Amino acid sequence: MTTPLLEAAATVDGARRRRPLTRVVALGGLLALAVFAVIGPLMLPDPAAQDLSRYLEAPTLAEPLGRDDYGRSVLARLAHAARLSLVLAAGCVATALVLGTTAGVVSAWLGGWVDALLRAVSEAFVAIPALLVVLLVSALGSGGIWALYLGLALAQWVEYFRVVRARTGLVLGSPAVEAARLLRLGPVHVVRRHLWPDLRQLLTTLASLGMVTSILAMSTLGFVKVGLQPPRAELGLMITDSFPFYDIAPWLALAPVTVLFLLTVCFLGLRTSEDPS
Amino acid sequence: MTETALVTDRGTDHALSVPRATVRHGTVTLVDVADLRIAPGRPLTIVGESGSGKSVLAHALMGTLPPELVAEGSMAIGPARFDLADRSGRRHLWGRELALLPQEPGLSLDPTMRVRAQVAEGARGWRPRDRAALRLADERLDHVGLAGSGAAYPHTLSGGMAQRVAYAAATIGGARILVVDEPSKGLDPASLDRLADLLAGHVADGGLLLTITHDLRLARRLGGEVLVMRDASVVEGGPADRVLTAPRHAYTERLVAAEPSRWRHAWTSPPTADRTAEPLVSARGISKSYGDHVLFRDLSLDIRAGERWAFTGPSGAGKTTLGNAVVGLASLDAGSVARHPATRGGRVQKLYQDPTSSFPRRVPLEGPLRDVLRRHGAGEDRLRSLLAHVGLPPEILRRRPGQVSGGELQRIAVVRAMLARPVLVFADEATSRLDLATQETTMDLLMTEVTGTGCALLLVTHDPALAAAVTEHRIELGQA
Numbered sequence: 001m002t003t004p005l006l007e008a009a010a011t012v013d014g015a016r017r018r019r020p021l022t023r024v025v026a027l028g029g030l031l032a033l034a035v036f037a038v039i040g041p042l043m044l045p046d047p048a049a050q051d052l053s054r055y056l057e058a059p060t061l062a063e064p065l066g067r068d069d070y071g072r073s074v075l076a077r078l079a080h081a082a083r084l085s086l087v088l089a090a091g092c093v094a095t096a097l098v099l100g101t102t103a104g105v106v107s108a109w110l111g112g113w114v115d116a117l118l119r120a121v122s123e124a125f126v127a128i129p130a131l132l133v134v135l136l137v138s139a140l141g142s143g144g145i146w147a148l149y150l151g152l153a154l155a156q157w158v159e160y161f162r163v164v165r166a167r168t169g170l171v172l173g174s175p176a177v178e179a180a181r182l183l184r185l186g187p188v189h190v191v192r193r194h195l196w197p198d199l200r201q202l203l204t205t206l207a208s209l210g211m212v213t214s215i216l217a218m219s220t221l222g223f224v225k226v227g228l229q230p231p232r233a234e235l236g237l238m239i240t241d242s243f244p245f246y247d248i249a250p251w252l253a254l255a256p257v258t259v260l261f262l263l264t265v266c267f268l269g270l271r272t273s274e275d276p277s
Numbered sequence: 278m279t280e281t282a283l284v285t286d287r288g289t290d291h292a293l294s295v296p297r298a299t300v301r302h303g304t305v306t307l308v309d310v311a312d313l314r315i316a317p318g319r320p321l322t323i324v325g326e327s328g329s330g331k332s333v334l335a336h337a338l339m340g341t342l343p344p345e346l347v348a349e350g351s352m353a354i355g356p357a358r359f360d361l362a363d364r365s366g367r368r369h370l371w372g373r374e375l376a377l378l379p380q381e382p383g384l385s386l387d388p389t390m391r392v393r394a395q396v397a398e399g400a401r402g403w404r405p406r407d408r409a410a411l412r413l414a415d416e417r418l419d420h421v422g423l424a425g426s427g428a429a430y431p432h433t434l435s436g437g438m439a440q441r442v443a444y445a446a447a448t449i450g451g452a453r454i455l456v457v458d459e460p461s462k463g464l465d466p467a468s469l470d471r472l473a474d475l476l477a478g479h480v481a482d483g484g485l486l487l488t489i490t491h492d493l494r495l496a497r498r499l500g501g502e503v504l505v506m507r508d509a510s511v512v513e514g515g516p517a518d519r520v521l522t523a524p525r526h527a528y529t530e531r532l533v534a535a536e537p538s539r540w541r542h543a544w545t546s547p548p549t550a551d552r553t554a555e556p557l558v559s560a561r562g563i564s565k566s567y568g569d570h571v572l573f574r575d576l577s578l579d580i581r582a583g584e585r586w587a588f589t590g591p592s593g594a595g596k597t598t599l600g601n602a603v604v605g606l607a608s609l610d611a612g613s614v615a616r617h618p619a620t621r622g623g624r625v626q627k628l629y630q631d632p633t634s635s636f637p638r639r640v641p642l643e644g645p646l647r648d649v650l651r652r653h654g655a656g657e658d659r660l661r662s663l664l665a666h667v668g669l670p671p672e673i674l675r676r677r678p679g680q681v682s683g684g685e686l687q688r689i690a691v692v693r694a695m696l697a698r699p700v701l702v703f704a705d706e707a708t709s710r711l712d713l714a715t716q717e718t719t720m721d722l723l724m725t726e727v728t729g730t731g732c733a734l735l736l737v738t739h740d741p742a743l744a745a746a747v748t749e750h751r752i753e754l755g756q757a
Contacts, residue, residue: 175629175631178606178635179636180645182623182625182627183693183697185645185652186652189652193644193648194637197640
């Protein structure tokens with residue numbers, strides 16, 4: 001049993017207070033970015049509308065981020081790029097999470113040949129570097145959004161599968177689940193009271209990391225010109241496109257880099273640390 | 278007369294004395310004691326139930342309290358004085374003068390180091406690959422009867438062996454003052470006897486010994502002085518043989534009466550079980566071994582309704598495996614176990630050694646218990662009356678398992694088992710981690726329920742006294 005010493009120490013609630021502040025700031029930042037990504041494209045002009053007479057125009061009040069080398073509004077392009085990044089990343093993470101978690105729970109629960117088969121498939125995916133999976137699929141789909149989505153989701157589900165399978169195995173083997181089985185409480189009880197509460201925090205952390213990975217992978221692919229193709233507004237593409245003008249129009253590169261940085265930091269700040277209880 | 282004077286003289290030179298010690302956590306006083314004194318040759322044992330502050334006192338003397346706890350007072354070792362509020366002032370004494378044998382030694386040993394190297398680290402002037410220290414470690418291990426285990430890793434040792442390794446590691450530095458914190462937790466009587474011999478040897482060699490325990494047998498064995506603590510203060514003190522046989526304070530009386538051998542309850546007289554009834558569980562020629570280690574061979578038993586069975590033996594003898602096999606949680610190498618139809622549908626329940634691990638750890642207790650109510654068609658009022666019967670308020674169910682004390686949680690586990698209206702309850706060391714008073718309350722509640730419903734009991738324990746007090750059939754394992 002817990003010693004009285006530890007019981008006394010556990011009642012101090014100082015440690016509990018620290019975490020929410022980071023999370024509140026991160027959540028606020030994400031919300032602001034999301035609002036920008038949702039409302040921006042509706043209110044701002046067409047991101048593809050060119051006006052070569054306004055080549056590399058410096059930021060003004062009417063155009064806070066200036067214009068790029070085709071005279072397109074950088075703010076409008078940024079809003080579209082942010083929307084694309086968030087929606088696509090959320091889609092990839094949701095798909096990978098559902099697929100990986102289901103496979104992980106099924107694998108740990110049923111064991112036997114189902115477990116062996118799922119593990120073999122997952123190991124095949126682990127053997128190929130994640131970026132290569134994305135590259136392969138997106139090369140087959142010649143730069144379409146769907147190919148990118150599929151590639152990113154396939155590259156990520158293994159992570160959820162492995163973590164969930166390991167944790168589920170532990171939970172299902174615990175005396176608590178043995179007691180539930182003796183009480184004949186059934187699988188719904190085991191999932192609802194034992195598995196889900198235990199996996200929830202883990203999945204939140206994995207998902208926020210997954211969002212970061214997806215967003216970065218997407219812009220990396222755009223950056224090396226194998227992801228989405230111009231003239232689509234995409235953060236990685238925007239960074240590459242602005243490189244030739246870094247000395248005369250630094251705001252061009254700074255804008256997408258800042259958005260990328262903020263997205264990453266906010267998602268990382270969203271993670272919950274494992275509750276030791 | 279002269280003899281007493283001599284002892285006192287020697288005592289003032291080397292004795293440890295604490296004129297006053299208090300420990301607070303916020304506004305709560307955890308410890309408030311005065312005039313503690315440990316003399317050479319006269320060990321001091323502090324007994325009391327969990328939460329009485331005895332472990333906190335030991336850590337306050339060591340200077341190892343967590344920073345949230347504020348200690349005040351002073352302590353003297355011979356002529357040297359120390360301020361209890363100063364945490365770092367006693368650090369240079371650790372291992373050399375003052376040593377702690379911690380609770381659960383299995384957890385305090387480094388799992389990645391071999392035993393011999395680990396023990397050697399505490400030697401004076403130790404350096405990596407220090408031959409003299411390793412030789413000394415071998416000597417110490419030989420002294421505790423583990424000469425052959427120097428190359429072993431801690432996870433391969435039993436609880437009792439780990440305890441003795443921890444003892445060797447704690448005393449290799451030559452510390453004269455040894456503080457032992459709850460050494461009996463999870464140890465079977467044979468291992469505890471061995472440890473008690475070592476502690477007695479330490480005292481005989483002129484060492485000072487402070488033992489914190491809730492095990493009165495250990496306190497009796499060590500002799501010397503006994504202090505009884507309750508709610509942060511000492512209620513009674515004196516020579517062990519006097520305090521533990523003729524207690525003056527009502528609380529000490531209760532504590533002494535809580536020993537299983539002294540239990541007097543309505544259910545202690547064996548019930549009249551119907552020997553002709555069809556057995557609930559009938560095992561025929563069952564065997565189980567792990568590798569070369571045979572747990573049991575060709576064993577047969579019949580458990581009928583209302584009977585009380587105990588499986589006893591030292592740790593590692595296979596008691597729990599046998600119990601699990603009987604209720605159908607473990608596989609067997611040979612033999613068969615037949616279960617009566619009455620045992621189907623969740624009518625066999627188990628109580629665990631560590632109740633915290635037998636509840637879903639991240640949700641409040643309420644939800645899972647409601648699932649039990651729904652599954653077994655018991656009403657809300659049944660839950661309430663059972664809770665009232667075990668003396669717990671319904672509000673306690675809003676907490677998570679980690680936020681409830683072990684004794685309370687084990688009582689909730691009893692309630693949970695009873696909601697399923699079992700015909701057989703398997704209590705696997707269910708009270709071995711509880712202090713004596715809590716053990717008696719928990720056992721009393723369980724047995725009242727068990728006898729009230731005519732259900733059979735299967736008790737796995739390493740405590741022969743408990744088995745004798747509660748059951749009338751016994752199987753003893755691991756005698757070979």
